[in-house]
Amino acid sequence: MVEVEAPAADRVDSGSPLPRGNGFGPWFVALLRRAWRQLTSMRTALVLLFLLAVAAIPGSLLPQRSIKIEDVNAYLRKNPDLGRTLDRFYLFDVFSSPWFSAIYLLLFVSLVGCLVPRLRTHVTALLRQPPDAPARLNRMPAYAEGQAREEDLPKLAALLRKRRFRVAVRGTTVSAEKGYLKETGNLLFHFSLLALLVSVAVSHWYGWHGSRNIVAGPDGRFCNTLQQYDDYGLGARVGAGDLPPFCMQLDRFETTYTANGQPTMFRAYVRYSDGRGAADKTTEIEVNHPLRVGGAGVYLLGRGYAPIIRYTDRFGKSQTSIQPFIPNDDRMTSSGVATFPDANVDPATRKQDPNDQIGFQGLYLPTMSSHDLTMAQSLHPDERNPRLLLVAYRGNLGMDAGLAQSVFTLDQSRINSGKLQKFDTTKALKPGEAWPLPDGSKVEFLGTRAFATMTVRHDPGEMYALGAAVCLLVGLLMSLWGKRRRIWLRVDGDRVEAGGLPRTDYSGFQAEFDEIVQAARKEGTFR
Amino acid sequence: MSALSDQLLIVTVLAYLAAMIGYAAEFSFGTRGVVARAATRARERELVTVGGPADAPVSPAPPAAPVQETPRGRAALVGRLAVALTAVGYLAHLATIVTRGLAANRVPWGNMYEFVLVVCFAGATAWLVLLSRRPAVRPLGLFVTLAEIVMLLIAGMRLHTEAGPLMPALNSYWLKIHVSAAAIASGVLLVGFVAAVLTLLRLGHDKGKRSFPFTLGQRLPDAQTLERLTFRVHAFAFPIWTFAIICGAIWAREAWTQYWSWDPKETWSFISWVIYAGYLHARATPSVKKTVATWIAILGWATMMINLFAINLVVTGMHSYAGVK
Ligand code: HEM
Numbered sequence: 104m105v106e107v108e109a110p111a112a113d114r115v116d117s118g119s120p121l122p123r124g125n126g127f128g129p130w131f132v133a134l135l136r137r138a139w140r141q142l143t144s145m146r147t148a149l150v151l152l153f154l155l156a157v158a159a160i161p162g163s164l165l166p167q168r169s170i171k172i173e174d175v176n177a178y179l180r181k182n183p184d185l186g187r188t189l190d191r192f193y194l195f196d197v198f199s200s201p202w203f204s205a206i207y208l209l210l211f212v213s214l215v216g217c218l219v220p221r222l223r224t225h226v227t228a229l230l231r232q233p234p235d236a237p238a239r240l241n242r243m244p245a246y247a248e249g250q251a252r253e254e255d256l257p258k259l260a261a262l263l264r265k266r267r268f269r270v271a272v273r274g275t276t277v278s279a280e281k282g283y284l285k286e287t288g289n290l291l292f293h294f295s296l297l298a299l300l301v302s303v304a305v306s307h308w309y310g311w312h313g314s315r316n317i318v319a320g321p322d323g324r325f326c327n328t329l330q331q332y333d334d335y336g337l338g339a340r341v342g343a344g345d346l347p348p349f350c351m352q353l354d355r356f357e358t359t360y361t362a363n364g365q366p367t368m369f370r371a372y373v374r375y376s377d378g379r380g381a382a383d384k385t386t387e388i389e390v391n392h393p394l395r396v397g398g399a400g401v402y403l404l405g406r407g408y409a410p411i412i413r414y415t416d417r418f419g420k421s422q423t424s425i426q427p428f429i430p431n432d433d434r435m436t437s438s439g440v441a442t443f444p445d446a447n448v449d450p451a452t453r454k455q456d457p458n459d460q461i462g463f464q465g466l467y468l469p470t471m472s473s474h475d476l477t478m479a480q481s482l483h484p485d486e487r488n489p490r491l492l493l494v495a496y497r498g499n500l501g502m503d504a505g506l507a508q509s510v511f512t513l514d515q516s517r518i519n520s521g522k523l524q525k526f527d528t529t530k531a532l533k534p535g536e537a538w539p540l541p542d543g544s545k546v547e548f549l550g551t552r553a554f555a556t557m558t559v560r561h562d563p564g565e566m567y568a569l570g571a572a573v574c575l576l577v578g579l580l581m582s583l584w585g586k587r588r589r590i591w592l593r594v595d596g597d598r599v600e601a602g603g604l605p606r607t608d609y610s611g612f613q614a615e616f617d618e619i620v621q622a623a624r625k626e627g628t629f630r
Numbered sequence: 631m632s633a634l635s636d637q638l639l640i641v642t643v644l645a646y647l648a649a650m651i652g653y654a655a656e657f658s659f660g661t662r663g664v665v666a667r668a669a670t671r672a673r674e675r676e677l678v679t680v681g682g683p684a685d686a687p688v689s690p691a692p693p694a695a696p697v698q699e700t701p702r703g704r705a706a707l708v709g710r711l712a713v714a715l716t717a718v719g720y721l722a723h724l725a726t727i728v729t730r731g732l733a734a735n736r737v738p739w740g741n742m743y744e745f746v747l748v749v750c751f752a753g754a755t756a757w758l759v760l761l762s763r764r765p766a767v768r769p770l771g772l773f774v775t776l777a778e779i780v781m782l783l784i785a786g787m788r789l790h791t792e793a794g795p796l797m798p799a800l801n802s803y804w805l806k807i808h809v810s811a812a813a814i815a816s817g818v819l820l821v822g823f824v825a826a827v828l829t830l831l832r833l834g835h836d837k838g839k840r841s842f843p844f845t846l847g848q849r850l851p852d853a854q855t856l857e858r859l860t861f862r863v864h865a866f867a868f869p870i871w872t873f874a875i876i877c878g879a880i881w882a883r884e885a886w887t888q889y890w891s892w893d894p895k896e897t898w899s900f901i902s903w904v905i906y907a908g909y910l911h912a913r914a915t916p917s918v919k920k921t922v923a924t925w926i927a928i929l930g931w932a933t934m935m936i937n938l939f940a941i942n943l944v945v946t947g948m949h950s951y952a953g954v955k
Contacts, residue, residue, distance in 0.1 A: 145911065145915050146915070146917070146918075148911070149908055149911055149912060149915070149918075152904050152905075152907065152908045152911070153904075153905070153908060155904055156900075156901045156904040156905055156908075156933075159892075159897050159900060159901050159904075160897075160901065162892055162897055163892075163894040163897040163898060163941070163945065164894075164945065167892065169891070169892065170891060170892060170893065197892075198892050303890075312887065312888075361794065361795055365794065365795065365797065366797065366798060367795050367796070367797075367798065367801075368798055368801070369798050389798070390798040390799050390801070390885060391798075391799070391801060391802040391804075391884050391885050392884075393884065393887070400883075400887060402885075402886075402887045404886070404887070558887050560887045560888065562883075562888070562889075565883060565889055568879075568889060569880070569889075572876045572879070573876075575872070576869060576872055576873060576876060579868070579869050579872060580869050583865045583868070583869065583910075584865075608858075608861075610858065
């Protein structure tokens with residue numbers, strides 16, 4: 104059997120016995136040293152690696168705040184007690200939880216503790232000559248003997264050098280070693296892991312992102328400030344003032360479909376200014392083709408319709424709402440609201456009764472069935488037979504209560520408590536149609552505009568992460584496919600002995616060794 | 631074209647099935663097993679005795695050379711036939727994938743059904759390459775084709791979807807790179823999984839276990855060969871898997887804004903990656919038993935399967951492109 108040296112990290116015993124009776128200090132130091140030795144052992148690293156895998160599992164099974172906070176809130180509403188318990192253990196924030204962080208930080212400490220000595224050993228090995236031959240070459244896994252003269256030694260050494268062995272000649276012995284790239288690759292791989300972690304931290308600290316629905320048209324123009332985002336996240340080291348100034352507007356949105364209504368292309372035609380006062384530039388943004396501006400990427404992540412709803416109150420004053428409706432299915436059945444908190448200002452008193460606000464809950468079907476008029480579902484995502492289904496409410500919308508509210512539904516608790524009251528039956532409107540309400544006001548559906556859901560993200564760590572990932576892969580290949588081996592030749596009188604030792608599991612070693620001996624025989628230096 | 635592809639899938643499965651029967655026949659009548667070897671050894675002893683010194687006792691039974699030669703030769707023949715049938719299935723498999731691509735007018739790995747077909751194809755490729763380099767591993771064919779057939783049947787019966795165009799999110803050249811790398815890695819790991827299972831059977835048999843699955847171990851190549859093979863296959867697949875994850879991350883940055891967002895598919899790829907890394911470490915650590923290391927490889931495959939089936943079909947995430955209704 105081939106003797107393969109155990110990696111240094113694996114040669115771990117439980118440490119020397121803890122000194123007793125010498126006082127607390129030395130005992131504590133010994134304890135620490137032993138703990139460090141344990142932590143940096145390969146076995147501990149393996150256990151931590153598995154713990155990390157296990158710890159990631161709940162993050163894929165339970166909804167996560169970092170991915171979709173709405174799902175977490177829905178879960179908490181449905182299972183309040185269980186939810187609260189799970190939340191206490193950070194199970195909705197698994198990947199930023201203290202226990203998850205603890206595992207990978209320990210793993211990386213273990214990695215550093217293991218890598219630094221290995222790096223030192225490896226550098227020493229690189230600087231050092233290949234070690235002298237063992238006393239008895241015939242004990243080596245590969246062995247050959249023959250006849251040679253001392254003058255042949257340089258030729259033998261050259262033969263090995265040509266095969267890219269690192270060669271040292273000491274007296275009548277040639278020592279050769281090859282495959283240093285394996286350990287180099289291995290170290291590269293592990294250091295890349297550390298670099299990856301640092302890049303992720305950079306992304307976390309210095310990155311920011313925000314998203315928003317941009318309705319087509321100049322009035323939907325959006326500028327890169329926090330107030331204009333529907334939601335956003337800033338890294339720990341980013342302030343609101345660090346966002347690069349740029350503005351952007353959606354001119355047109357184009358979608359193509361297959362016959363059965365599957366979309367095949369989304370394209371947003373936008374104009375944007377990069378904040379340096381220059382004129383707007385126009386461009387197109389598609390899924391998979393973000394726009395890069397001001398060091399950030401602008402991504403198209405969704406789209407939908409924003410119905411144009413005009414309400415004329417009983418005093419004859421008109422207001423228009425153009426709010427995005429969120430799609431509920433892939434055929435773009437969309438729901439949303441149009442709210443008119445400033446409606447019904449009495450021209451005589453210039454006052455508005457807060458219980459006289461108007462709101463519409465709406466459902467938009469781009470293609471309504473022409474047979475089944477009760478079906479509240481669109482048949483096709485494109486606008487082929489559009490209908491807007493509206494329910495009118497009057498009362499207090501509760502919009503100034505200061506609570507965060509969904510922009511896609513009216514407050515159901517106000518409807519339940521009677522603060523908001525339905526004041527007519529549901530009505531389905533075609534574009535251009537008007538609906539007179541009992542109080543003498545009217546609502547009109549004027550058509551729709553497209554909106555695009557855009558996410559803007561700046562991630563300064565991503566290029567470092569990519570670099571680390573590439574190094575990681577290169578290191579991995581070197582480490583998995585490299586083979587470390589040594590060959591010695593010793594001339595003694597007119598006899599020559601050759602011994603070979605593969606230092607890693609390498610089944611082709613014998614063949615390589617034989618080939619080298621064969622080549623030497625051909626040259627006549629090994630007879 | 632789409633219907634043709636579906637029919638070719640049936641041809642593929644039938645050819646693999648026939649190949650499996652061939653491998654099974656060779657497996658049970660072949661000479662590599664302990665029983666067969668013992669029988670051969672007995673015969674050789676007889677022959678030696680016959681040709682021995684004159685005063686040696688006369689051999690009681692004449693050497694039954696022709697009788698013993700036939701099943702041995704026939705078994706090898708059946709084994710070679712099985713390889714030929716595998717090749718036939720492989721060509722049909724290739725044709726299934728190509729016609730599917732032509733029907734959809736795009737690369738044929740845009741949904742889960744197609745992905746599983748390609749994974750199996752990569753597995754079959756890995757198997758044929760392995761076989762051409764080391765004919766001695768042929769007894770593994772029975773289990774490789776079994777795994778292929780199971781996966782293909784699941785794909786054909788449970789995951790089948792009509793050929794169609796891609797949704798916009800998939801319309802990127804990264805689809806070609808990321809998904810094919812993931813499929814190749816998964817296919818090779820499938821073969822690695824089979825090798826790992828057989829290693830455990832063989833190790834168990836060597837330890838004296840004689841209950842059902844371990845009885846199979848007796849006809850397999852020796853434990854060290856199998857264990858090394860398992861390692862080689864995994865060491866080949868792991869960098870491809872790493873590459874697939876890196877490409878996935880680059881693509882995620884183009885399509886979803888962020889290179890890593892702990893989407894369930896990403897999370898499970900990470901879990902598989904960590905476990906396979908654990909396997910490679912465990913195997914490089916002399917104090918960890920080979921059985922334990924091999925079990926880790928099997929665990930790795932279990933997480934791959936969870937990622938493929940459970941995450942695609944049960945959990946929804948951004949990666950929900952399975953297209954299975
Ligand atoms: C994120 C965690 C880690 C991953 C994903 C990882 C991955 C890998 C991989 C893929 C290999 C190549 C296996 C081989 O050459 O056979 C390797 C080798 C190695 N790793 Fe790690 N590693 C990690 C952490 C660690 C830690 C913490 C240590 C030390 C305590 C360590 C020590 C080693 C050693 C000694 C080898 C060389 C084994 C050999 O001789 O080939 N690794 N690692």
